[in-house]
Amino acid sequence: MNTPTIYRDLLLEHARHPKNSGRLESPDLQASAFNPLCGDELELTLSLSAGTIQDCKTQVRGCSICQASASMMSEMILAKTLKDAAKTSQIFTESLSKEAEEIPESLELLRPLIALKTHRSRIKCMKLAWDALEDCARQNET
Amino acid sequence: MNTPTIYRDLLLEHARHPKNSGRLESPDLQASAFNPLCGDELELTLSLSAGTIQDCKTQVRGCSICQASASMMSEMILAKTLKDAAKTSQIFTESLSKEAEEIPESLELLRPLIALKTHRSRIKCMKLAWDALEDCARQNET
């Protein structure tokens, strides 16, 4: 993938052994995301307590990048408020734009993903889990 | 018009003083033709006797080529059977195709027009009167 081996290994590790994989039994929020270009699908289930993400799981049918991103996300958002998690998602989106140069400190964990941003066709794969997260945040607002 | 002056003068003479211009009072057949590219219009009126064209007139709103063609046609078809006239029209059409090299003897009179056939955009102008003639022939058949 044309990224330093260390990043690649990190991603593959996540893809092979995804964190928080599956479905919560009785989630407070759930959202699906779909990539029309390849048919990949992802379902995110969350449980909340006073606005804070208590538990989360992702069920992924997707490529290694999509799976790794979902796995990393689940690690990052646990114990965050849903609002903060959604904000992280936005910062992640911004850091994937062509112009963005620096990677914000708060996204250090996502560096292996962001390193792949020159592969513009894979951005949607990286974002699928985060799209579902933002969807949950929207649901919670209304 | 890039054709020898003698042809051009012949055409202009016809255009300026068109033969058989106008409308027959009580025609046996009549047909209109229309050029959608420039909005030119032409009306042909014919009187027949036993299949032979007794009289004909054309009412033209068109360019010099369209007018000259109508004028020449009216001269050529008078006293011909409508069938023969329609056949002449078809031979004329063929002689306007890109491939046609020789001008058939029967069309000698139309040589100044046929000489302009390299101007493909003017073919429709040349054919307007003849289209109306073929329309009349079709009406007569049915």
Next chain:
Amino acid sequence: MQNFPLTVKAREDFPLLKRKIHGHPLAYLDNAATTQKPNCVIDALVRFYENHNSNVSRGVYTLAEEATEIYEEGRESVAKFIGANDSGKIIFTRGTTESINLVAAAWAQPKLKTDERILVTEMEHHSNLVPWQMVAQKAGAELVYWPITPETGSSDGGRLDLQKLDELLADSVKRKRSFRLLAVSAVSNVLGTVNPIAEIIELAHARGVPVLVDAAQAVARMPIDVSGWDCDFLAFSGHKIYGPTGIGVLYAKNERLEEMLPFQGGGGMIRQVGRQTSTWADAPQKFEAGTPPVAEVSGLAAAIKYLRNFGMQEIQRHEYELTTHALKRFAEFEDLELYGPPETIERCGVVSFNLRNVHPHDVAQVLDESGIAVRAGHHCTQVLHKRFGIAASVRMSFGLYNEIPEIDRLFSALDQAREIFLK
């Protein structure tokens, strides 16, 4: 004779302008039909095909990513060029005609009710008339014409009168027969009239009427600002702004985009396809079924870059001076009938006329013999021509490379037409 630094520089960029026609240098004065292409546009096409050609959006390999990038950057450059704040509002089509048909089929048709009407003007191009006729007919509705000001050749001929628009709009409110849409061109392709689009849109919106702007003639001739105008839809063609054929643009503002049903069905515009029903991608992809014209988009982006280098204000000024000169020359001849506003201030780049008692075809052919390319016909505006009581006219229309001597050559060549047909 004035000196045009812009032109002198520009002419070098257009290889076709070097052509000789019947032994004469080409004076290309049919820019309202299509413009010539600068080297940078031709090069963009070649560069795309030689280096980046691939299908867009659906591939993860390098070439496909490059092509997708070129395509989406093209969208962004169009957005910036016409003042749209979001490239998601830019839909690529085949041309102005398809853009307008898209609005007709995907937005107007599903919405139009029998008691509604569509407002058009008498100066519209067939491409901004016939789609509305087709839509209206299917719905059992009708077109209403905003007439042009009456006196041909007089100082107020061939324009759109805002007061008249206000009356039409007020009347429609009174009669409870609302207008579903006002479809109006920014610049007439026959009269050259520059219509007051900002004011038109303001009046129409005050009565709740959305406005589609046919900017086919305007985009190459003046700055466009869809956001400032707040127009609902705007359409134009690549080939009329020094870009390639086969590419056009539809801009739609968000509210309208949301109201639009899909246009054509096929690859790229879907989300999920079931056996009987499907769901749709988001705009703009929703309206772009099938493999898009990627090479053409790269050429269009090159054309836009070229125009921005000159500056649209500069080009506008240039065409203004050419038009002024042409109108001045018309005043010299009694046998020339001029259509449209005789004041340069209200028109740009396009001048149509007739040489009395000579058919426009004959005039154009004689001009061609001197290497001057002008158009003869109804220029796809039969309603307008009928309004003037004529079937056809001769049209000269300018581009950024035209020069005053070319216009003078036209007036000289008209003498030959007089000589041949009127002697």
Next chain:
Amino acid sequence: MQNFPLTVKAREDFPLLKRKIHGHPLAYLDNAATTQKPNCVIDALVRFYENHNSNVSRGVYTLAEEATEIYEEGRESVAKFIGANDSGKIIFTRGTTESINLVAAAWAQPKLKTDERILVTEMEHHSNLVPWQMVAQKAGAELVYWPITPETGSSDGGRLDLQKLDELLADSVKRKRSFRLLAVSAVSNVLGTVNPIAEIIELAHARGVPVLVDAAQAVARMPIDVSGWDCDFLAFSGHKIYGPTGIGVLYAKNERLEEMLPFQGGGGMIRQVGRQTSTWADAPQKFEAGTPPVAEVSGLAAAIKYLRNFGMQEIQRHEYELTTHALKRFAEFEDLELYGPPETIERCGVVSFNLRNVHPHDVAQVLDESGIAVRAGHHCTQVLHKRFGIAASVRMSFGLYNEIPEIDRLFSALDQAREIFLK
């Protein structure tokens, strides 16, 4: 290793094939998405823009006549290429997708009755499915699927069974729910299946059902004979037969042409335009509203000439040998799932597969690192992919310039994918 004189000669003609990707020579194996362009096609575009560019049909000056000639000669060369006896049956569109939408809107929609149905196959591209879904939905009608033969990977998987068609047709007669149309592809863009079009049309016509042939994949791969087949409609894209983007073709036979209402409204497709109603030009102009893609037509004509120089039979044989080789290689690997007929005789040029337990995206990206361009995804055939119980697949598809070593490189690079994702 075999030697392909055709390929060796052809590769020189395609500038893009000289590109290096990540340091490797490009192996372009995504020809089903779009083909690369030979120099003669690129040159045709440049020549048009540098020498003849002008709008068609409406001008009497020299340039306009040249452009019109180029456009109409392009129509003739397309007619000859697909065996149509009359260029008047050739309608230029934006691509296959638009051609099919044209038939849907101008022919099927006005005719379709609620109790009629449209017959499609499970292997159709979204562009030959979604338009029919849209038409059917508006009419309250439905699609019927002619299923593909069942066993994937077995010797009769992924084909269309003529006996099944006969049953479907007979059943429709019995139930008095006739098919308005059968829409079927000549070659599947995923399975590579070559469908027996002549026999299909014969069966359908015997029951009075018109047939639309989606020839997007077939036209670059085998001789086409619309007259011999007696097909009602045939659609294809320029960009998939080594021609430019932005151009497509719809062939329609006379009976169907006469039944078709206009498609889009605008310049060029009219006869007379009144204030409320208009009349239409004859076919094919009736269906070509707006400024046509003249440059693209000149490029398409150059592509056709290029293909005729090789001979379609020769190209077919070439792709047959490539496909045979690929299928032979597949037999070596247990972890590769192959879709579609495993016999070369029934397929051509397109081979889709999956590496078990590795996502197609990941496979394609690893192949790209070795300079091999293949497609990963559903290839605009979600219905077909669902039929196989998968979301996506990897597709390699050949062009006349591909060589056996490129296919071998792909199989070697698959080892790297195994190494990375399955170790």
